[in-house]
Amino acid sequence: MDMLRFATAGSVDDGKSTLIGRLLYDSKSIFEDQLESVEATSRDRGDEYVDLALLTDGLRAEREQGITIDVAYRYFATPKRKFIIADTPGHAQYTRNMVTGASTADLAIVLVDARKGILEQSRRHATIASLLRVPHIVLAVNKMDLVDWSQDVFESIRDEFFAFASKLNVTDLTAIPVSALTGDNVVTRSENMPWYEGSNLLHHLENVYISSDRNLQDVRFPVQYVIRPQQSKHRDYRGYAGQVASGVLKPGDEVLVLPSGLTSTIASIDTADGPVDEAFPPMSVTIRLEDEIDISRGDVICRPANRPDVTQDIDATICWMDEHPLAVGQKLSVLHTTRAARTIVKNIHYQLDVNTLHRAEGIHTLGLNEIGRVTLRTTTPLVADPYSRNRTTGSFVLIDEATNRTVAAGTLNDR
Known part of the structure; x- marks a missing residue:
């Protein structure tokens, strides 16, 4: 049984947490005591219904304010597939949290309120999902019960979103009308929308094809640890431990080690x-x-005939995650696969407006949650691929050496 990682994104009050709660509840993936706790909290707040959003909004501040702040991960399974959900925030000031949640996702659900249509945040989240090369995107038009299950409303939102997505690097795009509150088209087909002939959301998640998304051509094995047992019977053992980033390795294969070239x-x-x-x-x-x-x-x-770049000059797109802005000449640590190095910011080329895709050039800093293209110079060579080809060897994080905080996430641009 394979596993699908998916992230939810959308504007505030579009119903992301409720949708996930509905998925968990209708697929019978929550325990009785969890449901009892949610029911009790809903009663205490005076809600007229069981607020399934409480299943994912775990922080006290989230429950009190009715918003999502942190990335909440939830796990569930059906007979067909296992799932990991990353419930990401909708607020613009939590863009860095959305980047974190979507960075490992196979699929992103962009939720839109049927009454409001496509908002700036909808475009922002679609753009971030595209920048992070999330292979599959689902537009879930939620709260269809509040627009009288209107086919015209759904198709108007779908057409507007598809027109915007045509400017992005999106390979697979699907639109589904749903009501998270009532459960229509979430786990079971909706009787209120007979005009919709596509899959419900869970059926789509169970059947979306992800095997071809994984790179099995380029062999990349970052060494994490050298194993040399001290026991006498294993003293001759020398192994190199790590996680396969891409490709297929077999005994008897000729291999090349970088950066040494042996x-x-x-x-x-x-x-x-x-x-x-x-x-x-x-x-x-x-x-x-x-x-x-x-x-x-x-x-x-x-592999000797299929090697990544070995370079100290990094052309990358980064999301800045720190309150103190990034500046040209700043020195940081870079963590790339299993290698750590020091780096200096040589240039900031432009800041990208993820709502309009406009590039603001001639800037010298990047602020919190801003995304931009930069050039870095590292002290030691990195063995890397463009992010478009390999999401593991094409990504990195930047660390502030003084505070040890993660201050940016980055992806390597195509050469």
Whole structure:
């Protein structure tokens, strides 16, 4: 059974948390005591209905204000597939939280209130999902019960959103009319919208094809740890542990180690359950090579004829996540796969307005939640691919060395 990671995004009060609560409730993925707690809280607040949004809004401030602040992760499964949900905030000031939640998503649900239509936040979230190369996007037009289940309202919103998405890098786009409050078209088909002939939301999530989204062509294995047991019977063992970022590795394959450029052949691939005949993403394995060569944490194992870039000059798009703005000449730490290095900001090319896609050039700083294109220079080479080709080796985070805070998330641009 495979797993689908999906993120929800939308403007404030569009019903993201209620939609997730409905998915969990109607798919029977919550415990009785959880439901009893939500029912009790709803009664205490004087609600006329059971507020399923409380299943995901876990912070006290979220419950008191009725908004989503933090990224809430929820897990559930159906007979067809396992799911990890990232419920991300709708407020513009929490853009960095949405970037965090969507960075690992296979699919993004952009929720729109049928009464309000497409808002700036809707465009913002679609743009961020596109920048993060989320392969599949679902436009969920919510609160259809409040517009009398109107087909015209749904089609008008769908057409406007599709026109905007045509300017973005979106490969798969689907629109579904739903009512999270009543459950229409969430887990079961709606009897109130006979004009809609597509799938309900859960059916789409269960059946969307994601196997081809994973890069199985480019072998990339960032070394996380060198295993050298001290026990006498295993003293000759030297293995390189890590998680397969992309591609397929098999014993007997010729491999290249970067940045050193040394070559060898895979002798075996070990796991906690014993040797395997092949390794693919996202397996965590230990690779043993035929030759004893110098390999350390941060090195990348790949194929001799298919190698990533080894570079100290990084052209990237970043989302700045700190209250103190980013400035040219600033020194930071960069964490890329398993390698850490120091870096300096050489240039800020432009700031991207994610609502209009306008590029503001000639700027020298990036503020909190702003997205821009920058050039970085690192102290040691990074072994990297463009993010459009590999989401693992094409992404990184920046750390403030003084505070140890994560201040930015970045993706490498195409060459």
